[in-house]
Amino acid sequence: MKKYLGPLSKDNPILVQTLGVCSALAVTAQLKPAVVMALSVTVVCAFSNLIISLIRNTIPPRIRIIVQLLIVSFWVVLVDLLLQAYFYEISKMLSVFVGLIITNCIIMGRLEAFALSHKPWPSLVDGVMNGLGYGMVLIIVAFFRELLGSGTLWNHQVIPNAFYHAGYLNNGLMILPPMALILVGVMIWIKGIKNSKL
Amino acid sequence: MSEIFNIFIRSVFIDNMVFAYFLGMCSYLAVSKSVKTASGLGLAVCFVLAITVPVNYLIDKYLLQPGALSWLGSSFAQVDLSFLSLIIFIAVIAGMVQLLEMVIERYMPALYMALGIFLPLIAVNCAILGGSLFMQEKNFPTVSHSFSYAIGSGLGWLLAITAMAAIRERLKYSNIPEPLRGNGIAYIITGLMGLGFMAFLGI
Numbered sequence: 001m002k003k004y005l006g007p008l009s010k011d012n013p014i015l016v017q018t019l020g021v022c023s024a025l026a027v028t029a030q031l032k033p034a035v036v037m038a039l040s041v042t043v044v045c046a047f048s049n050l051i052i053s054l055i056r057n058t059i060p061p062r063i064r065i066i067v068q069l070l071i072v073s074f075w076v077v078l079v080d081l082l083l084q085a086y087f088y089e090i091s092k093m094l095s096v097f098v099g100l101i102i103t104n105c106i107i108m109g110r111l112e113a114f115a116l117s118h119k120p121w122p123s124l125v126d127g128v129m130n131g132l133g134y135g136m137v138l139i140i141v142a143f144f145r146e147l148l149g150s151g152t153l154w155n156h157q158v159i160p161n162a163f164y165h166a167g168y169l170n171n172g173l174m175i176l177p178p179m180a181l182i183l184v185g186v187m188i189w190i191k192g193i194k195n196s197k198l
Numbered sequence: 199m200s201e202i203f204n205i206f207i208r209s210v211f212i213d214n215m216v217f218a219y220f221l222g223m224c225s226y227l228a229v230s231k232s233v234k235t236a237s238g239l240g241l242a243v244c245f246v247l248a249i250t251v252p253v254n255y256l257i258d259k260y261l262l263q264p265g266a267l268s269w270l271g272s273s274f275a276q277v278d279l280s281f282l283s284l285i286i287f288i289a290v291i292a293g294m295v296q297l298l299e300m301v302i303e304r305y306m307p308a309l310y311m312a313l314g315i316f317l318p319l320i321a322v323n324c325a326i327l328g329g330s331l332f333m334q335e336k337n338f339p340t341v342s343h344s345f346s347y348a349i350g351s352g353l354g355w356l357l358a359i360t361a362m363a364a365i366r367e368r369l370k371y372s373n374i375p376e377p378l379r380g381n382g383i384a385y386i387i388t389g390l391m392g393l394g395f396m397a398f399l400g401i
Binding site for chain 1: 217218219220221222223224227228281284285288289292321322323324326327328331332335375376377378379381382383384385386388389390391392393396
């Protein structure tokens, strides 16, 4: 059990292994797209892991990268079409970043490191856990960026109007893309302090 | 002509792959420890982008877009294959990288030695697939537009990773708080560089 919980803290894919940063940061200006992105990556990661694990004994090692890419892109196309059908606005907001899940290093990394050498059931759990570890960071970053940048959460205003009358201003800097990087840097810092105390 | 030049400048400085869209961050953070390897990887990315984006542009325009097949006859005008674009793009990229590796090894051994192990790794670099996807979204009118976009994004990526590697070489001698060393400070510096690049927005 402990092995599977690793991605949530000790082995977090973004904070510790610096994988999958590419698509993680661009979608975190607001909470809603971040949650959708986190769910999509969890689904793709879990099911690609499951399928690769099911056929792991029949893949010739020389062409395994192409097989993996094809299976991952199958799931990504499925997720992309579902998002376009049921959440059209969010899918417009995420634009190319849904497609970029294919080259998300977390998924390729888990396929290589775990699914190729484990049974289907543990692979599925491992995929879900890594997706959640990734999603956790996304949601934390998006929470602070939306709260401080636009004064809203999930598109509802949370900072009372009285604050604005008293002279409170939204921090426009938080909306800019580079702030996502700085926030993740600070998260790594906090994590580093916590780990060195242990 | 000036439009093509504009696209080039825009994709190097304003829509920089790393600072504006965070594409290719994984290899950007992992390989930016020395200027030499960083510029090698940057060159390879530039090279692969310049080839795959125009190829994907042609495939998208003449095979995949809604109505793209109309050159086959009017009965094909309704066909919309755009749902295949993700799979086709990644297959083209993986195939092209493999092909390039063989061609370079055969005809340009010096360049092959310089790029080394980076070429095969590029197939899973988000900047490459991202280049093709943005190309599709921007809907360029001709191939030369997409080519100048590809070269520009590649150069922008090269610029970003080389600058980062140069800064990180200096960082070895600075006194950074213990828990922030390594990746933490790398993220924060990238963020600050991104804020600096925002100054180009006015051009």
